[in-house]
Amino acid sequence: MTTSDELVLISGASTGMGAATARELARRGYHVLAGVRREADADAVRASGIEPVILDITDPEHIEAVARRIAADPAGRPLRAVINNAGIAVNAPVELLSMAEWRHQFEVNFFGHVAVTQAVLPALHASSGRVVNISSIGGKVAMPTYGAYGGAKFALEAMSDALRRELAPHGVQVVVVEPGGVRTEMTGHGIARLNDTLAGLSPAERGRYGGLMRAIVSHATAFTASGLPAEAAGRVIADAATVRRPRTRYTIGRDAAVLTRLSRILPDRLLDRLLAADLRPHFPKGQPATSAA
Template sequence: MTTSDEQLILITGASTGMGAATARELARRGYHVLAGVRRQADADALRTTGVEPVLLDITEPEQIEAITRRIADDPAGRPLRAVINNAGIAVNAPVELLSMPEWRHQFEVNLFGHIAVTKAVLPALHASSGRVVNISSIGGKVAMPTYGAYAGAKFAMEAMSDALRRELAPHGVQVVVVEPGGVRTEMTGRGIERMNETVAAMTAVERGRYGGLLQAVISHATAFTKSGLSAEAAGRIIAEAATARRPRTRYTIGRDAAMLTRLSRILSDRLLDRLLAADLRPHFPKGQQATAVAH
């Protein structure tokens, strides 16, 4: 087998957070990491020994084609050990309020872009008996209120990963899913900013219907993130999923993710509804807690 310093690993969404931490951890382990970023400023900040930033917007076919050429024409002839599909966005709003362009954009980034990257690099992974690592979420198992679009794309990512794993296993290519829970990353902060923008743009009727819920979700997401793992701790788990000799089919990140994943398998829908409502209820503005009860 080739050693780590003779292998490439491609990771998308590496500008900040878990992606950047994973790129640095893989480089520390000796791999040459092609770290996908969308802006040159992010590339300059990320560049270090073993980390080669590449401009890669996974919704742009030309940039996906460019990275496949970079892999095929690697100056050292190094094989592609793994692709880590990590890029993502979070736009939270009730199903009724989220516009159709926003729905489509979230699926383009959180699902279809990953499929496009995976399809493009699969020939290289077939040649190296490599690995696909898909970064899902606890939202791929449990859909909280206002997470319809985000969780919908992650549920689909889970299903696609299962199908892909069963298709590729006979051909020596492994597929692994990683399901983070609370992790302290910039993406959560950007998601909270977007939710505040949604609240500000609501009509009086919409605010009466969903204002309390959105305020509760913002408060819950803030607390959830503060108590979560560091990006560096998450990066170590993702790096292990990408490089372990005998990887599991799924890894969770954080005790919250492990617990909710188990509960989603054993509780009825109604019991899970009540559990999630109870968890969210303390975050509602005063006087609105009663409306948070799931019936």
Template sequence: MAQKLIVVTGASTGMGASAARELARQGFHVLAGVRRDRDADAIRTTGVEPIMLDITEPEQVRALAARVTDDPRPLHALVNNAGIQVNAPVEALPMAQWRWVFEVNLFGHIAVTQALLPALLHGRGRVINISSIGGKAAMPTYGAYAGAKFALEAVSDALRREIAPLGVQVVVIEPGGVRTEMAARGIATANRLAAQMTPEQDRRYGSLVQATNTLMATGTASGVTADAAARVIAKAVTTRKPRTRYTIGRDAALITRLTRILPDRTLDRVIAANLRRHHPKSATA
């Protein structure tokens, strides 16, 4: 493993940083994608080589591909982990934000995958796409985020069926609540976007936004640690015959099962009832 490379995008904090450290601990040389010098300094350690990488910047993606090509060690896995969370009602989210969510959470992953596929094919490696339970069930205000994750699931299925005959495996990982900074950033973004809603939109969705924010905070606080999530990612990277999908956390496993067995209207009622407990009291009185 010491003679093999791993690329982990979005490795500044959270699951990405923990996965980079865990894979280095297991003997891989990890190229950890970060966007700031201070994040590079924080993650640099034995086996972890930080590399400046914004997956939406073509020049940085090309530089990553050149770095991998110039290394004599084979590329064992690409972990597409970078992402942002932007929550707002479908009606109220500006189109520029819709496009940015898809740029980061979908198109950036495709760009990195395309750039590194020659090396992955040469090394008979694997692609690990970090999706979300939001790629299975779309909560209210999660239209853009879940939409990108649903699309990532579909792209992963297509890619798996295209390159499995060529010796490269594709694995999807679907986390539920994980105790990282992403949820706090997502809540802050949701509040900022909510403040930009029109008065009519605020009357329609204001209490819903508050409820989903509270549910997100609660789910994150009770979720698994980033280190526990990293161990699942590492398993997908190292297992000789990995499953096509792994969930992280009991909530993810439960929701995945519910989406398989419940009719849409029943699932709607389950989600609505769960959210109702988190609406501001003045809105439910």
């Protein structure tokens, strides 16, 4: 069987790592079902070997339609892998983030991936295929204001471990990819949401968290600007989906590799101090960095 005889499904493929991974897999000869949320996004990603499919992973009807598309593939191609990549970032201190925002972040970054995986597992059982879950460095280390995002990614990591152990006896592999800094649009969207939250703070809330939130904006901007291009991340994700003997986890970028190792060996208090030191230079001048300590 050649790669052109196999399908790969990717969610969140309209921009960033998802789009880069779709292009890389198509270049390698796979037929990519590129999940996008809007028709305008479909037109932007459509290319040779890339077939856009409308997929909002929080919409059960979209998920069912994609599962039917895979099962009724006109060429009878098996599903080689599903790459659960869709995601959003909403940053705010735990005290300030509304419960609606908490639930929405988990719906997109966790429950949606579970739903997609459940829907396509019959096809993966038939093909001895693979589940690739795109986690984050935030699935190992949670910075201030990343409680909801990190919480969903920690949950994705745990689910992936359980799923890997459940499916191993049946020939289906499960892989986690943990990116660090990558130059994508998602960080910009997250910063815009954080700025909106910052603008709506009460004086007391601004006194507690204003400096921290501005520091996070600065830190995230610098972290993304110094990160890898999406194309480099796409190559790692494509390898995770297709190599014959994948590792259980892949990191993307030196920052992710270092921090994930440190999180395993350092005591919590020491890790707290290291993260605070990394964040401190980003606080506004004259603003004490007490929120980072």
